[in-house]
Each structure stands twice: as C-alpha cells, then as structure tokens.
Amino acid sequence: MKRLDTPVIIIFGITGDLSKRKLLPALHELFRYGILKQGTKIIGISRHQLSQDDVLQIINSSLANKVQDDHAVDLSSAVTALQLNPDNLSDFQRLKSLLESCDSLGACQRLYYMSIPPAAYAPIIKNLSQAGLNTENDRLLLEKPFGYNLESAKSSIDLVSKAFRETQVYRIDHYLAKETAQNLLAFRLHNPIFVPLWNNQHIERVHIRQFESIGIEGRANFYEQTGALRDMIQSHLMQLLALTMMTVPDSMTSSAIHRAKIDFLSSLAVADPKLSIRGQYDGYRQEVNQPNSNVETYVKLQLSSQSKDWQGVQFILEHGKAMHQSIADVNISFKTSHEKRRNSLTFQVQPDETIRLDLLIKEPGLTNNMRHADLKLSYSDVFPNSNKVDAYARVIMDAINGDQSLFASNQEVINNWQILEPLLEAWSDNSHGLIIYPYGSATVQ
Ligand code: BG6
Numbered sequence: 342m343k344r345l346d347t348p349v350i351i352i353f354g355i356t357g358d359l360s361k362r363k364l365l366p367a368l369h370e371l372f373r374y375g376i377l378k379q380g381t382k383i384i385g386i387s388r389h390q391l392s393q394d395d396v397l398q399i400i401n402s403s404l405a406n407k408v409q410d411d412h413a414v415d416l417s418s419a420v421t422a423l424q425l426n427p428d429n430l431s432d433f434q435r436l437k438s439l440l441e442s443c444d445s446l447g448a449c450q451r452l453y454y455m456s457i458p459p460a461a462y463a464p465i466i467k468n469l470s471q472a473g474l475n476t477e478n479d480r481l482l483l484e485k486p487f488g489y490n491l492e493s494a495k496s497s498i499d500l501v502s503k504a505f506r507e508t509q510v511y512r513i514d515h516y517l518a519k520e521t522a523q524n525l526l527a528f529r530l531h532n533p534i535f536v537p538l539w540n541n542q543h544i545e546r547v548h549i550r551q552f553e554s555i556g557i558e559g560r561a562n563f564y565e566q567t568g569a570l571r572d573m574i575q576s577h578l579m580q581l582l583a584l585t586m587m588t589v590p591d592s593m594t595s596s597a598i599h600r601a602k603i604d605f606l607s608s609l610a611v612a613d614p615k616l617s618i619r620g621q622y623d624g625y626r627q628e629v630n631q632p633n634s635n636v637e638t639y640v641k642l643q644l645s646s647q648s649k650d651w652q653g654v655q656f657i658l659e660h661g662k663a664m665h666q667s668i669a670d671v672n673i674s675f676k677t678s679h680e681k682r683r684n685s686l687t688f689q690v691q692p693d694e695t696i697r698l699d700l701l702i703k704e705p706g707l708t709n710n711m712r713h714a715d716l717k718l719s720y721s722d723v724f725p726n727s728n729k730v731d732a733y734a735r736v737i738m739d740a741i742n743g744d745q746s747l748f749a750s751n752q753e754v755i756n757n758w759q760i761l762e763p764l765l766e767a768w769s770d771n772s773h774g775l776i777i778y779p780y781g782s783a784t785v786q
Contacts, residue, residue, distance in 0.1 A: 356387050672686075
C-alpha cells in the first residue's frame with residue numbers, strides 16, 4: 342500500500358483514556374519528528390459536544406508530562422471536534438461534508454482510529470460504509486482485544502471485512518512496535534552466528550514474561566470483561582512468541598513476515614489447562630467491587646509446537662499485574678547436559694532495552710571456580726543520543742506509510758484464539774483453581 346501524503350486522522354473516542362494516554366502524545370511526537378506536517382487535519386469524535394477549548398484542555402492534559410512546545414500548538418490547531426452519534430447515519434453525512442473540505446488538497450486519505458471498545462465498532466463501521474467513507478484510500482486502525490473468543494473474533498473480522506479489505510485494516514499490537522521487539526527479528530536476520538542455534542537441538546525453553554507492578558488502575562469495567570489472558574497473552578505475548586520463533590523470512594516484506602508468523606503459530610498445539618496457572622491479586626475483588634469475581638490478573642501457561650524444528654521445546658508465557666516489578670523480556674535457555682553450565686539469551690523489552698548473553702567465566706585468581714556473568718548490550722549505552730520513538734507513534738506512522746508488518750493479521754488473531762480457547766473453556770466454569778496472590782508477588786504458585 343502506498344504512503345498517505347495528506348492523511349486526515351479521524352479519532353473515534355477522542356475523550357477516552359487511550360486517546361489521552363497514548364494517542365495524542367504519539368501524534369504530538371509525530372509533529373515533532375516532522376512526520377505530520379503543519380496543516381494536517383485531525384477530527385476528534387465524541388458523542389458529546391466539545392468546544393475548541395475542551396479540545397485544548399484534553400490535549401494539554403494528555404501532554405502534561407511532555408514539553409509544551411510549538412508542536413503542541415500544531416497538534417491543537419490540527420484538531421477539530423465533531424459530535425457524532427454512532428447509530429445516526431446523518432451524523433456520518435456531516436462527517437463526510439467536513440472531510441470534503443480536504444479534497445481540495447487532493448484525494449482525501451482517511452485514517453480512522455477506533456480508540457473505543459471493540460463492542461462499539463459495529464454501527465460505526467456500518468455507517469462509514471453506508472456514507473461511502475470507505476474508499477480504497479481509507480485505512481482503519483483497530484485496538485485490541487480482537488474479539489472475546491474465537492467465535493467473536495471471527496464475527497468481528499467478518500464485520501470489518503464487509504466494509505474494508507484486509508490491506509486497509511491495521512490491527513494494533515503496540516508490543517510489536519516496541520524497539521526491542523523489532524530487534525528480535527533484526528537481530529536474528531543480521532547475526533548469522535545464532536542461525537544454527539535456532540531449533541530444538543539447541544534451545545530448551547523460551548520464557549516470555551510481562552509483569553506490571555501496578556494493578557488495573559481503575560479499569561474495572563474493562564478488566565472484568567477481559568482478564569489477563571485476553572488482555573495480554575492472546576495479543577502481545579503470543580505475538581512476541583511468534584516473532585521470536587518464526588523462521589526469518591528471506592525478504593522482510595509485510596506479507597513474508599505474516600506468512601512466517603502464521604507458519605509458526607499453526608504449528609502450536611492448543612493450550613493444555615493442566616499446564617497453566619491463573620491467579621488474582623489480593624484486593625482485586627474490592628477494587629472492582631465484585632466479591633465473587635474469578636477474573637484472572639495473572640497467567641502462566643506452557644505451549645508446545647508440533648513442527649520438526651520445535652518439537653520438545655517449552656514455550657512459557659507469563660503475565661501478571663501487581664507483581665514485584667515492571668518488566669517485559671524474552672528469555673531463551675539453551676540446552677545443556679550439565680545443569681550448572683547453562684547459557685541463555687535475554688531480550689529485555691522494557692524497561693531499559695537490553696540484550697544479554699549469560700555466559701560462564703572463571704573467577705580471577707588461583708581458583709578454578711566458574712561464575713555466571715552477562716555479556717550485556719544496553720541500548721542507552723550503544724545509542725546514547727538516540728531519540729526514543731514511542732510505540733504508538735511508530736504504529737501510526739506505519740499505518741500512514743501503508744506498512745502492515747507490525748500489525749496483527751486476521752489469521753494470526755484466529756490462530757491465537759484457537760490455541761488459547763481450551764483455557765477460556767476450562768476457566769469459564771471456574772473449576773480451574775484461581776490462586777489469590779499478595780500484591781507485589783515475584784511469582785505465583
Ligand atoms: C495494554 C493492556 O494493551 O498493554 C494493559 O490493555 C497493559 O492492561 C498495557 O497495562 C501494557 O503496555 P505497556 O506498553 O505499558 O507495557
């Protein structure tokens with residue numbers, strides 16, 4: 342898909358939490374890097390009437406910790422508010438007239454950003470299509486969760502595909518846009534010494550972990566319907582796993598990357614509930630005001646692949662809220678016949694992007710004692726002056742550029758649900774034990 346030269350960004354849900362926390366700061370960053378130019382149009386849609394002062398306030402509060410510079414002014418002057426009822430076709434006609442003003446600049450290229458819960462997509466997509474706002478120049482950005490289970494994911498894909506072709510749809514998984522996540526692939530492609538090691542003869546276990554020291558931070562409604570498995574594992578952690586294990590494609594085109602990911606995901610056996618643990622942090626039930634809630638805030642599960650290259654390797658995915666630290670990393674343990682001689686390679690996604698190779702070295706002096714020590718490559722040391730680009734800024738830029746590499750395809754979404762479905766089933770009748778763990782735990786057992 343070609344680059345959108347004069348994109349108009351239409352944000353459904355400008356007043357929402359996601360828009361304030363991630364989207365507006367990312368747009369500000371894109372103005373700062375010159376990816377978005379003065380004169381760019383952004384239409385901020387809300388069910389309620391917003392004055393230009395309200396818009397300004399939303400932007401100021403979303404940039405509170407960032408520099409209030411000229412680019413904040415560019416962003417504020419780009420945004421026009423529009424009140425719209427998603428069920429009302431005539432409101433979409435009004436949106437169309439507003440958009441027509443940009444046609445004088447050339448073909449109007451629209452980027453619809455659905456910064457709203459997926460349950461609210463249906464009338465918007467239907468009315469965009471009815472109003473003729475789904476031409477081939479238009480792109481649709483969708484936020485996870487991509488469905489609630491396999492069946493709802495399929496219906497949501499059906500719904501979207503009635504109005505937009507898959508090449509126009511960008512399903513955001515912001516973990517794929519994180520710097521170290523991107524490096525997972527680049528590292529393997531450009532460091533041939535690791536290529537012969539990337540199989541079950543050499544790798545014993547891959548452990549992907551994402552811990553947050555915070556809890557659900559007031560998102561009771563969302564979380565009660567979602568839980569840790571749907572919120573983090575189905576999307577972010579499964580995607581990191583696919584990126585780590587897939588065969589590196591010969592060409593780094595979006596379609597080749599998606600094909601390689603799907604090949605790996607299709608080789609995975611469905612999850613076994615007996616090899617999974619789910620937990621809930623102590624205090625969660627009071628926080629969501631549901632004394633009997635069995636929604637999990639922690640999940641650990643083990644997957645295996647049936648492919649010739651990966652048979653026998655353990656793939657462990659682990660995510661928890663209210664843990665002792667905030668960290669996300671991918672740890673690859675290499676096989677050894679000697680328990681004390683074990684090497685591992687770790688990609689730390691956050692905080693402090695780092696790649697570490699754990700090696701054994703002899704202690705100095707007259708002893709022959711060996712010690713584990715890391716060969717460590719920290720991004721901030723190697724690139725001290727580099728500008729960190731936020732994952733959301735990267736995601737929007739790629740959508741403008743028409744590069745779908747860092748987005749989840751329909752088939753990936755379906756594969757991930759298929760793999761995790763047995764856990765959803767086992768947990769739905771609450772028969773599978775839920776462990777209550779103390780806030781700030783290092784692990785859950
Ligand atoms: C979101 C989840 O997708 O990712 C949140 O809905 C989670 O529950 C967040 O906190 C984590 O993202 P990050 O970039 O802060 O690690």
